[in-house]
Amino acid sequence: MEITGALVATLSKKAKENRQIIVDVFKGGGHFGGSFSCTDILTVLYNSVMNVDPANPKWEGRDYFILSKGHANGALATVLATRGFYSCEQLETFNCLDSPFGEHPTQKMPGVEIPTGSLGHGLSIGVGIALSLKLDKKDSKVYVLMGDGELHEGQVWEAMQAAPKWGLDNLIAIVDRNRLSMDGPTESVSMPLEPLVDKWSSFNWAVKTVDGHDVRALLEVSSAIPFRTGSPSVIIANTVKGKGVSFMEGDYNWHYGLLNEETRRQALSEIAEAR
Amino acid sequence: MPSDDVMKQATLKGIAGRDAYGLTLAQLGKENENIVVMAADALESTKGIYFAKEFPERTFNFGIAEANMVGAAAGMALRGKVPVVAFYGFLTMRVCEQVRTDICYPRLNVKIAATASGLAMGAGGSTHHGLEDIAIMRSFPNMTIVCPASPIETVKATRAVIADHDGPVYLRLVRGADFGGTEELYDREDIPFEIGKAIILNEGEDVSIVATGQVVGLALQAGRALEREGISARVINMHTVKPIDVEAIKRAAKETTGIVTIEEHSTIGGLGDAVCSVVCEECIPTRVRKIGIRDKFCSVGPTSELWSKYGLSKENIIDVAKSIVQD
Known part of the structure; x- marks a missing residue:
């Protein structure tokens, strides 16, 4: 795939539209911070990286995606809608009784492989899918998007040990490194993660870091997958929690929040004006 | 019905429940190539070893990391595999959230074989006694819990839950050979077993x-x-x-x-x-x-x-x- 200026522009525009939709998906409150930090990543993955068929979400040849940081489902639900898995109107039921769309992915949501949201589970599930693909000699890839705070969970490190054992170069972990967990900065308040690149490397993963809001950089890094034959790949995507809305950016209090009419207008206007 | 060989071995007096399970599992592996066996550094003692000898490419040792193994089993089941995951009964508590969220909630076709349940590892002390697992597993929607009483019943139950049942199962096995008092069961191959x-x-x-x-x-x-x-x-x-x-x-x-x-x-x-x-x-x-x-x-x-x-x-x-x- 050629990474043209036009493609970058198209994806950037799409990411902006997705953020605008997310504002209204979260009209009753939502995980703004972690959804906006991974909106660009999800937009690029679903529109230019992964092989998916919106008309047939269970298509045998698809790439697999696991939203291990399930609380960003507002972003995923929106990205799947604008990719054509279902209509944007259906998102109006978000968080409503019996809706397929809730704060965390459910199996009722077209395009979702497995419910997630309890942190630390996704990479293990990805290991299982990747193993079965190898067993069946299939070429599909498995993408697992994790929060950085999620890496505090011990199970993640179990999965990190396991993937290289079986040479799962069809498995790609993406860490949304916004440096904030619910209680504050990971490095000073909840639990330090650095040196994060060294940790993944020493677990025998092939690591690349990227600006998680730079569409071109995300496309370039994705085109290099697998980073090393025979090894699982991890992309540490440096991001800003709440990206796109000034009063949310870098403020851990916007991990979850509710907009009023005035702040909603401000958010939509800032997203629209962003370059 | 199980093959004559497995039945014969399982009816031998003194065979352990876990061996009856392991032999049956190996037999089932011949019949269904989607069955995969997962162990957490206890492949031998949880008796996945019979299967592993026949099907090494379908056997996965996850080391002493049960939570990851259960999550990976869910991933395998998403692609149509029939994962059989084994660990000691007390470790059910270690992985209960993964079992609930990753297996029972999406109702995946994963079989959990808990060996050494109850007081089987008596000398191990309370760290190794598994006396709470049924209570925990009962509370999970979509879970089926089967506790065979004898080797012959273990053979039948293992087949029933793996080959004839689609969905999560907790198969509570006993470790040792002493099935005192179940002599009738040894000789009663004709008793039908139905979940x-x-x-x-x-x-x-x-x-x-x-x-x-x-x-x-x-x-x-x-x-x-x-x-x-x-x-x-x-x-x-x-x-x-x-x-x-x-x-x-x-x-x-x-x-x-x-x-x-x-x-x-x-x-x-x-x-x-x-x-x-x-x-x-x-x-x-x-x-x-x-x-x-x-x-x-x-x-x-x-x-x-x-x-x-x-x-x-x-x-x-x-x-x-x-x-x-x-x-």
């Missing part, structure tokens, strides 16, 4: 004894002793604790004066509570007395002596049954 359908091992009218797992043998012994004293005991092998056989319990409650339950498990949340729940919800006036581990951590010791110490004995069943009949 959710209790087996009435002895018809009786005075009192009912409902048992699950290895202690079914004690229930049989107690039933025979009671018969000799003129008390007619109905002995019910409740191999499936969930979904429980409601009709068998209703009949026992209506047709006998009361019910004794026995399980190698805490009396909180296990078979006894499941039976109580049925009779209460069905408003059947009767008496249920539970035998099991009564809200305590058990000592270190040989399994058989621990059974006696904590009331898992023929004598205790007899006493409790009499107390119901004579009350």
